Structure formats: C-alpha cells, structure tokens
Amino acid sequence: MSEASQAPASSSTPPWEAKRLPNRRGLARKLLAWGIVAGLAGAVFYALQPRPVEVEVGVVQNGPLTVYVSEEGKTRVRNRYVVAAPVAGSMQRVVLKPGDKVESGKTVLTRIEPAISPLLDTRARMQAQANVDAATAARSRANENIEMARTGLKYAQANWDRIKNNTDKGTVSDTDRDTFEREAEMKAREVRSAEFALQVADYELAQAKAALLQIEKPAEGGASIDVRAPVNGVVLRVQQESATIVAPGAPILEIGDPTDLEIEAEILSRDAVAIQLGAEVTVEQWGGDEPAKARVRRVEPAAFTKVSALGVEEQRVLVLSDFVAQTSALKSLGDRYRVEVRVAVWHSDKTLLVPSGALFREGSEWKTFLFDNGNAKVVTVKAGRTDGKLTQVLEGLKAGDEVLMHPPDTVKDGSDVVKRDEVK
Structure with missing residues (x-):
C-alpha cells in the first residue's frame, strides 16, 4: 500500500525541475579570464613604474695636472740674412733657386755692372767713401758684440761647470741645474x-771697398761687382730674380740655415702673461707621428693688434721657442711651416682631479651629480684649473667619490641611477 502511494508521487515531478549538476568547465574559464586580466594589470603597473637611469661613472682621484695654452704657430730660420745690392747699377739675372746651397765668400749670387756714368762723379765717390766708413764702424761694433758674447759665454760656462761638478745631494735643485745649463x-x-754678424760686417766692408775701388780706379777694380754669399747656408727666397736696374740697398735674396729653426706663436696677451721662460712646449700637427718637444726662449714685451677670423681685434704677443733636440724626423721641417704649439702655463705634481665631463654650470656655480648608493645627489664644487679633460677640485669632493659623466636631462637630484657596466 505504501509502495503504491510513493510511485505516483515520483512520477508527478517535472523533469526540468530536477536538480542540475554544477558546470565545472564554465568555472575554469572564468578563473582563467580573471587571471589574464590581473596579469595585464600587473604588467601595466610595472611598466608605469620609474626605472633607474643608466649612467657612466667617473672617479675623483689625486694626480698630476698641467695646464696648456694652445695656439697655431710656424717655424722660422733663426738667423736670416737679406743680401742687398751694395751699389746702384744693372743687376744680372739670379740663377740660384730656393734650396740651393751657398758658401761664404765663394758663391757668386749675382753681378752688378755700371748702368750710367754718374757712378764716376764726385758725389758717388764721397758716398762710396761714406759707405766704407760706415761698414768699418759696423765691423768694429760687431767685433765688440762678439767679445761681449764670448765673455758672457765664459761666465755662463764657468757657472755651469761649477754646478755640474757639484755632486752633493740637495745642494743645488734640479731647476737651478737646468737654468744654468740652458743659460750656457x-x-x-x-x-x-x-x-x-761679424762675417756679414766683413762682407759689407769688402763690398763697400770694392765699390770705392770701382769708382776711384775703374781699370783696376773692373767694370762689375760680384755679389757673393756672406755666410754659409741655403737660399730661402729670391726676391729679385730677373735682371733689372737696382738701387743701393735693394733686397736680392735671403740666405739662412734651415736646420737652425725656431718656433714663433702669436699668443693672446692674457695668456702670455702666465708663460715663463723655459716653459715646456709640445709641438703637434707638424707632420710627424710623435709630438716634438721645445722650450720657451723668449716672450716679446710688446704686443700687436690682430683681427681674428670673426672680425674681433685681439692683442697678441710673439712667443719664441727652441726645439729640445734636432731629431732626424725634424729635418724635414723648413722655414715658415705651420705647426700647433701647446705651452705649459701651470703644473702641479699632485692635486685632486675630477673629469671635466662630470661638471655642469648652474648660475655662477659649478655642480656635479654624486653617485650615492644608486641615487644621484647634486653637489656644489669649487673648481680650479683645467686642461679640458681633468679639472682641479678645490672644495666639494674628496678622493674616491664617484660622479656621473655627462648626465642626461632626465637625471635630477635624488633620481634612481644605475651604473652602465652593471646593467645586464
């Protein structure tokens, strides 16, 4: 009876009202979608976070520093002699060319012949006699000058021999020894x-006497005058090559020794005041593989005005330097060759140095970024002298500090930075 009553009840329940089983596949899809959204959100958040800036780091350390003044210069023959016509007349063509060697008193440079009769009048005779007297006085002066120079050499050589033979350590400094050696x-x-100069004076006296002899005794003196080389050397430039009528004193050619070169450089007057005699000079861009060494011999006391390429008037001073050693490579240099000189104006054997690329200007102060455990810290620096690559530090940094080299505009005070060599 009870079984019969239960059967109709179960058969009366609609099939769509029956309890559904949970859909496990739909739940997994929802979890996967939410996971993807969360991952994308995390990636966007990470990408928007500020990242450390890669920088190059330099180290502040002690070392030597030499400050140079750089300028263009040119070589020139130290002793240049301009051969001029001793008398007026008809000059023959000069057959010598630049670079030809000449010998003192033997090589005939040109020949001057009488051009007009006034060479034989009284006035010309008196002028020739005056030229002889002037040449005689010039020779006497040159003779006195050479005696004075020899006396000075004897004194300087004696001082150098005395200093050179003094071997007691600490008695004489290296600077004084170099000074006495350079003076000698x-x-x-x-x-x-x-x-x-004495040879030139002898030559001029001989030429003047020859001109007087030509006037007083033309038969004995001959009808022409040979102009001979006054010194041994090389023809540097021929100023009058073609045959022409010349006046007394007209320049004919230049003679000099191309192996005896010096360097002249036109330095700005504000830089020249810091140049000392004997200062070290580095000669570059002269055509050789290695820079040549020279030393300052003279800083001329008078400046001159020169207009720069930008049209600015500048006061410049001639600074003369001598090569320290005449090497075989320097023999290829000639007169008025272009070079670049770097003159040392200040030197320190040991000073605190920072790379110049780490400094930047902010108002009237020099500043730099200090690398502080991954952060950039702005530090005010009191800078001293610089050679373009390294700068002297007077205040603000200490040895061993790490500074940022050429920091980008994105780096600010407190920015996160990382060394470039540490980035993987």
Whole structure:
C-alpha cells in the first residue's frame, strides 16, 4: 500500500525541475579570464613604474695636472740674412733657386755692372767713401758684440761647470741645474750669432771697398761687382730674380740655415702673461707621428693688434721657442711651416682631479651629480684649473667619490641611477 502511494508521487515531478549538476568547465574559464586580466594589470603597473637611469661613472682621484695654452704657430730660420745690392747699377739675372746651397765668400749670387756714368762723379765717390766708413764702424761694433758674447759665454760656462761638478745631494735643485745649463747653451748660441754678424760686417766692408775701388780706379777694380754669399747656408727666397736696374740697398735674396729653426706663436696677451721662460712646449700637427718637444726662449714685451677670423681685434704677443733636440724626423721641417704649439702655463705634481665631463654650470656655480648608493645627489664644487679633460677640485669632493659623466636631462637630484657596466 505504501509502495503504491510513493510511485505516483515520483512520477508527478517535472523533469526540468530536477536538480542540475554544477558546470565545472564554465568555472575554469572564468578563473582563467580573471587571471589574464590581473596579469595585464600587473604588467601595466610595472611598466608605469620609474626605472633607474643608466649612467657612466667617473672617479675623483689625486694626480698630476698641467695646464696648456694652445695656439697655431710656424717655424722660422733663426738667423736670416737679406743680401742687398751694395751699389746702384744693372743687376744680372739670379740663377740660384730656393734650396740651393751657398758658401761664404765663394758663391757668386749675382753681378752688378755700371748702368750710367754718374757712378764716376764726385758725389758717388764721397758716398762710396761714406759707405766704407760706415761698414768699418759696423765691423768694429760687431767685433765688440762678439767679445761681449764670448765673455758672457765664459761666465755662463764657468757657472755651469761649477754646478755640474757639484755632486752633493740637495745642494743645488734640479731647476737651478737646468737654468744654468740652458743659460750656457743660450750664451753659446749668442756667440754663434755674433760670429755670423761679424762675417756679414766683413762682407759689407769688402763690398763697400770694392765699390770705392770701382769708382776711384775703374781699370783696376773692373767694370762689375760680384755679389757673393756672406755666410754659409741655403737660399730661402729670391726676391729679385730677373735682371733689372737696382738701387743701393735693394733686397736680392735671403740666405739662412734651415736646420737652425725656431718656433714663433702669436699668443693672446692674457695668456702670455702666465708663460715663463723655459716653459715646456709640445709641438703637434707638424707632420710627424710623435709630438716634438721645445722650450720657451723668449716672450716679446710688446704686443700687436690682430683681427681674428670673426672680425674681433685681439692683442697678441710673439712667443719664441727652441726645439729640445734636432731629431732626424725634424729635418724635414723648413722655414715658415705651420705647426700647433701647446705651452705649459701651470703644473702641479699632485692635486685632486675630477673629469671635466662630470661638471655642469648652474648660475655662477659649478655642480656635479654624486653617485650615492644608486641615487644621484647634486653637489656644489669649487673648481680650479683645467686642461679640458681633468679639472682641479678645490672644495666639494674628496678622493674616491664617484660622479656621473655627462648626465642626461632626465637625471635630477635624488633620481634612481644605475651604473652602465652593471646593467645586464
């Protein structure tokens, strides 16, 4: 009876009202979608976070520093002699060319012949006699100059021998030894220059006497005058090559020794005041593989005005330098060759240095970014002298500090930075 009553009840329940089983596949799809959305959101959040800036780091350290003044210069023959016509007349053509060697008193440079009769009048005779007297006085002066130069050389050489033989350590500084040695060398060169001047005076006296002889005794003196080389050397430039009528004193050609070169550089007057005699000079861009060494011999006391390429008037001073050693490579240099000189105006054997690329200007102060455990920290620096690559630090940094080299505009005070060599 009870079984019969239960059967109709179960058969009366609609099939669509029956309890549904949970859909496990739909739940997994929802979880996967939410996971993708969360991953994308995390990636966007990570991408929007500020990242450390890659920077190059330099180190502040102690070291030597030399400050140079750079300028264009040119070589020139130290002793240049301009041969001029001793008398008026008809000059023959000069057959010598630049670079030809000449010998003192033997090589005939040109020949001057009488052009007009006034060479034989009384006035010409008196002028020729006056030229002889002037040449005699010039020779006497040159003779006195060479004696003075020899006396100075003797004194300088004695001082150098005394200092050179003094071997006690600490008695004489290296600077004083170099000064006495350079003084003896300069005096020797002055004697050589005075000897050349005496040869020129002898030549001028002989030429004046020959001109007087030509006027007083034309039959004995001949009808022409040979102009001979006054010194040994090389023809540098022929100023009058073609045959022409010349006046007394008209320049004919230049003679000099191309192996005896010096360097002249036109330095701005504000830089020249810091240049000392004997300062080190580096000669670059002269055509050789290695820079040549030279030393300052003279800083001329008078400046001159020169207009720059930009049209600005500048006051410049001639600075003369001598090569320290005449190497085989320097023999290819000639007169008035272009070079670049770097003159040392300040030197320190040990000072605190920072790379110049780490400094930047902010108003009237120099500043730099200090690398501080991954952060950029702005530091005010009191800078001293610089050679373009390194700068002297007077205040604000200490040895061992790391500074940012050429920091980009994105770096600010407190920015996160990372060394470029540490980025993987």
